[in-house]
Amino acid sequence: MRLTEEEKQAAVEVTQAILGRLDQGDKGRIIPVLQQVQSKLGYVPQIAMEEVAAHFGVPPVDIYGIITFYNQFRLTPPGKNQVKICMGTACHMRGAHIIQEAWERRLNIKVGETTEDREYSLERVACVGCCTMAPVVVINEEVHGKITPTRVDGLLFSHQLDKRKMKEGDANNG
Amino acid sequence: MGNNNTAVVSAAFEQLKAAAQQKWEQLHSKPLILVGAATCGRAAGALSLLEEVKTELQKLQLDATVLEVGCMGHCYAEPVMVIYNEGFPTICYGYVKEGVGARIVRDYLTEGDPGIEFALAAIEPNDFFPTFQDFPRGVYENKIVMEQCGFIDPRDIDHYLATGGYSALVKALETTPEEIIETVKASGLRGRGGAGFPTGVKWETCRNSAGDQKYVICNADEGDPGAFMDRTILESNPHLLIEGLAIAARAAGAEKGYVYIRAEYPLAVERVALAVQTAKEKGLLGKSILGSDFNFDIELFQGSGAFVCGEETALIASMEGQPGIPRHRPPFPAISGLWGKPTVINNVKSLSYVPYIINRGAEWFRSNGTEKSPGTAIFALAGKVVNTGLAEVPMSTTLRELIFDVGSGIANGKNFKAVQIGGPSGGCLPEEALDTPIDFDSLTKAGAMMGSGGMVVLDENDCMVEIARFFLDFTQKESCGKCTFCRLGTKHMLDILERITKGRGKPEDIDMLMELASKVREGSLCNLGKTAPNPVLSTLKYFREEYEAHINEGRCPSLMCKDLIAYYILPDKCERSCDACVGSCPVEAIYDNEDRIKVINQEKCVKCDSCMVACPPQYKAVIKVSPPYKVAEMEQERGKK
Numbered sequence: 001m002r003l004t005e006e007e008k009q010a011a012v013e014v015t016q017a018i019l020g021r022l023d024q025g026d027k028g029r030i031i032p033v034l035q036q037v038q039s040k041l042g043y044v045p046q047i048a049m050e051e052v053a054a055h056f057g058v059p060p061v062d063i064y065g066i067i068t069f070y071n072q073f074r075l076t077p078p079g080k081n082q083v084k085i086c087m088g089t090a091c092h093m094r095g096a097h098i099i100q101e102a103w104e105r106r107l108n109i110k111v112g113e114t115t116e117d118r119e120y121s122l123e124r125v126a127c128v129g130c131c132t133m134a135p136v137v138v139i140n141e142e143v144h145g146k147i148t149p150t151r152v153d154g155l156l157f158s159h160q161l162d163k164r165k166m167k168e169g170d171a172n173n174g
Numbered sequence: 175m176g177n178n179n180t181a182v183v184s185a186a187f188e189q190l191k192a193a194a195q196q197k198w199e200q201l202h203s204k205p206l207i208l209v210g211a212a213t214c215g216r217a218a219g220a221l222s223l224l225e226e227v228k229t230e231l232q233k234l235q236l237d238a239t240v241l242e243v244g245c246m247g248h249c250y251a252e253p254v255m256v257i258y259n260e261g262f263p264t265i266c267y268g269y270v271k272e273g274v275g276a277r278i279v280r281d282y283l284t285e286g287d288p289g290i291e292f293a294l295a296a297i298e299p300n301d302f303f304p305t306f307q308d309f310p311r312g313v314y315e316n317k318i319v320m321e322q323c324g325f326i327d328p329r330d331i332d333h334y335l336a337t338g339g340y341s342a343l344v345k346a347l348e349t350t351p352e353e354i355i356e357t358v359k360a361s362g363l364r365g366r367g368g369a370g371f372p373t374g375v376k377w378e379t380c381r382n383s384a385g386d387q388k389y390v391i392c393n394a395d396e397g398d399p400g401a402f403m404d405r406t407i408l409e410s411n412p413h414l415l416i417e418g419l420a421i422a423a424r425a426a427g428a429e430k431g432y433v434y435i436r437a438e439y440p441l442a443v444e445r446v447a448l449a450v451q452t453a454k455e456k457g458l459l460g461k462s463i464l465g466s467d468f469n470f471d472i473e474l475f476q477g478s479g480a481f482v483c484g485e486e487t488a489l490i491a492s493m494e495g496q497p498g499i500p501r502h503r504p505p506f507p508a509i510s511g512l513w514g515k516p517t518v519i520n521n522v523k524s525l526s527y528v529p530y531i532i533n534r535g536a537e538w539f540r541s542n543g544t545e546k547s548p549g550t551a552i553f554a555l556a557g558k559v560v561n562t563g564l565a566e567v568p569m570s571t572t573l574r575e576l577i578f579d580v581g582s583g584i585a586n587g588k589n590f591k592a593v594q595i596g597g598p599s600g601g602c603l604p605e606e607a608l609d610t611p612i613d614f615d616s617l618t619k620a621g622a623m624m625g626s627g628g629m630v631v632l633d634e635n636d637c638m639v640e641i642a643r644f645f646l647d648f649t650q651k652e653s654c655g656k657c658t659f660c661r662l663g664t665k666h667m668l669d670i671l672e673r674i675t676k677g678r679g680k681p682e683d684i685d686m687l688m689e690l691a692s693k694v695r696e697g698s699l700c701n702l703g704k705t706a707p708n709p710v711l712s713t714l715k716y717f718r719e720e721y722e723a724h725i726n727e728g729r730c731p732s733l734m735c736k737d738l739i740a741y742y743i744l745p746d747k748c749e750r751s752c753d754a755c756v757g758s759c760p761v762e763a764i765y766d767n768e769d770r771i772k773v774i775n776q777e778k779c780v781k782c783d784s785c786m787v788a789c790p791p792q793y794k795a796v797i798k799v800s801p802p803y804k805v806a807e808m809e810q811e812r813g814k815k
């Protein structure tokens with residue numbers, strides 16, 4: 001993925017602000033810094049990795065190694081809404097793969113992809129700790145339990161309605 | 175007693191406690207409503223219940239307090255609400271759906287009508303309504319760690335203080351580290367993170383290791399994909415863990431502690447962070463705690479979603495800013511851990527027992543459970559059991575009691591098939607193993623593992639080959655890749671299992687799986703690899719015939735493996751005009767035949783299960799068959815008629 005000059009600039013600024021005056025020898029801060037970059041930008045761009053590497057005085061390839069080792073990190077920007085399907089034991093035994101396929105069909109993307117309009121991305125997560133509500137889907141930070149393929153449609157529908165309402169609200173206020 | 179000033183410490187603590195108790199009494203001087211709002215309560219609508227209750231109180235102009243609390247363990251009945259009403263029994267309500275919450279509050283608080291039809295049980299004994307102890311579940315349950323969960327506000331340190339919190343830390347400040355270690359050793363507490371190592375011994379090793387700089391770490395990485403005990407404790411009573419960690423630090427000689435917590439648990443992260451901050455504000459963490467010579471500070475570290483980082487040496491590597499790859503032990507972390515310094519690593523539950531052991535004594539702890547596994551076991555009951563949720567029972571309770579009495583048996587009138595214990599390192603135990611007592615050694619002997627406490631109950635519709643494949647898929651993806659056998663051996667096993675679930679298994683596959691399993695077990699450095707074959711071995715041991723049905727007949731006896739089943743509509747049962755299935759099908763695979771009976775176009779069908787769910791229960795016309803070619807047979811049969 002190629003970033004525009006402005007995007008690059010923004011990524012560098014965000015990363016530098018996080019790095020601030022952190023002790024350069026404190027390697028224990030590397031992962032927390034990368035987590036913060038991701039929470040600000042939604043992913044960790046190459047240029048941010050280089051920034052972090054320079055700050056802590058380690059080769060960029062080490063940072064890349066960390067990013068690819070841990071499932072949490074993304075190398076590409078996610079959709080505006082992140083749909084995460086729980087793939088833990090309880091959810092699996094209650095048909096999580098059927099739910100996954102339902103989302104894939106409805107959004108017309110595969111797990112790990114983002115829709116063309118960048119509205120939705122689809123991911124799998126390990127148990128989110130609501131096994132008693134299996135199968136579970138997390139949309140952004142909100143947990144939805146007891147999902148069926150038909151509820152997938154419902155969730156998507158209500159989500160789009162919410163967004164319309166919000167837009168209308170904006171228009172009314174503005 | 176070192177150079178601690180007992181008088182100063184207890185005076186400082188008494189002051190904190192008195193203020194907290196005053197607040198607590200005030201809280202109970204008017205009606206109090208608790209809403210269980212841990213993650214799973216929220217998923218069931220706890221936050222809107224909270225709003226509903228608040229609005230109702232405002233409408234009625236009632237002076238009552240509403241609090242968001244954690245989880246009591248009755249997750250099956252979410253959302254859960256408790257009402258304290260002066261002069262009436264305190265009642266816990268379950269399944270509080272929209273509209274019901276407001277009604278219960280109105281009836282109980284204004285008319286004294288407790289709304290018995292929505293009640294799960296009363297909290298204390300009374301003349302009107304049974305308590306939790308009167309149900310089979312209550313007979314077995316024995317809450318230690320979970321005692322306060324769901325009854326105090328996890329965000330208010332005063333609730334913890336008022337109910338006896340931090341008094342164990344005070345006691346620990348008034349004795350020597352050696353005495354703390356003696357007590358914990360005498361209690362026989364074994365680590366609840368999986369391995370069951372004696373906690374006191376670990377602390378002692380760390381204390382006796384050379385060097386001034388030492389660390390304590392709470393392992394809250396809870397990576398077992400079917401477990402949620404640690405999450406619940408963190409969300410419901412975070413101070414318990416903080417107090418336990420502080421006592422561990424005092425015993426081990428550490429001034430710095432970390433809570434390593436899964437990033438997938440945002441609510442737990444938030445609550446622990448807040449708890450650490452408020453404990454600091456009260457002088458219970460930080461420099462010179464309560465005026466003593468003990469300094470101790472806690473920081474949070476968020477795990478980045480790698481299961482192997484739950485392994486202690488991998489966890490340390492990730493805290494040092496490296497990929498989470500385990501290293502050889504010894505040296506054990508208690509001798510050389512974080513940054514090469516002596517480090518105690520304990521699971522959330524292990525640490526949560528500590529304040530109780532310090533307060534009530536080693537003998538008391540030993541009065542629960544067995545000689546070799548004292549105390550309680552905390553299980554996350556999930557899967558096809560009626561009462562899913564958390565249960566804390568004494569060690570030595572049998573699996574049967576846990577599943578059939580505490581969990582009320584199998585849901586939807588199905589038959590029990592197996593119980594998966596210990597997650598990816600554990601195993602599946604069948605009916606005949608149900609009388610195994612729960613303790614570290616018996617479960618291992620039976621072919622499963624205590625593990626961290628995940629327990630998934632499986633019924634007749636769950637395929638044992640598929641569950642083995644699922645866990646192997648998990649461990650294979652989570653292998654850090656350091657050991658060849660863990661990386662490639664599990665992949666090879668997974669390929670075989672995938673083939674079997676797709677109906678392309680070969681007769682020699684079973685022997686091959688056994689052989690690979692022993693190689694992976696022997697050739698792996700850490701327990702991820704060493705135990706990865708367990709789910710396969712235990713299902714092969716107890717459910718070999720299911721493997722054989724897949725391999726020899728292309729049939730999945732549980733009708734679960736997608737490639738081995740087909741959906742079929744029974745013509746005699748189809749009501750014809752309801753059309754529910756037609757609308758539910760996402761790919762328009764269902765059409766009318768000449769008699770308007772619905773038929774599934776097998777070419778188009780994506781096996782999404784929707785029609786089966788949609789077909790009204792009075793008809794139940796949609797069925798699954800295996801092997802799939804049976805559909806053609808059945809259609810032909812009908813054609814002949």
Ligand SMILES: Cc1cc2nc3c(=O)[nH]c(=O)nc-3n(C[C@H](O)[C@H](O)[C@H](O)COP(=O)(O)O)c2cc1C
Binds near residue numbers: 364396485520
């Ligand atoms: C692959 C793997 C994953 C583990 N995951 C966890 C975990 O999520 N939580 C935990 O407390 N221990 C986990 N452990 C066990 C830890 O290595 C360690 O034994 C434990 O944290 C020690 O604490 P305890 O003595 O209180 O049980 C795991 C071990 C392995 C091999």
Ligand code: SF4
Binds near residue numbers: 652656703
């Ligand atoms: S056994 Fe597997 S997870 Fe453990 S160190 Fe070896 S490769 Fe890594």
Ligand code: SF4
Binds near residue numbers: 749754755789
């Ligand atoms: S839902 Fe069931 S009863 Fe109704 S038309 Fe479909 S198969 Fe027949």
Ligand code: FES
Binds near residue numbers: 092129131135401
């Ligand atoms: S398995 Fe899905 S929430 Fe636990």
Ligand code: FES
Binds near residue numbers: 214564
């Ligand atoms: S009862 Fe709500 S999280 Fe368990």
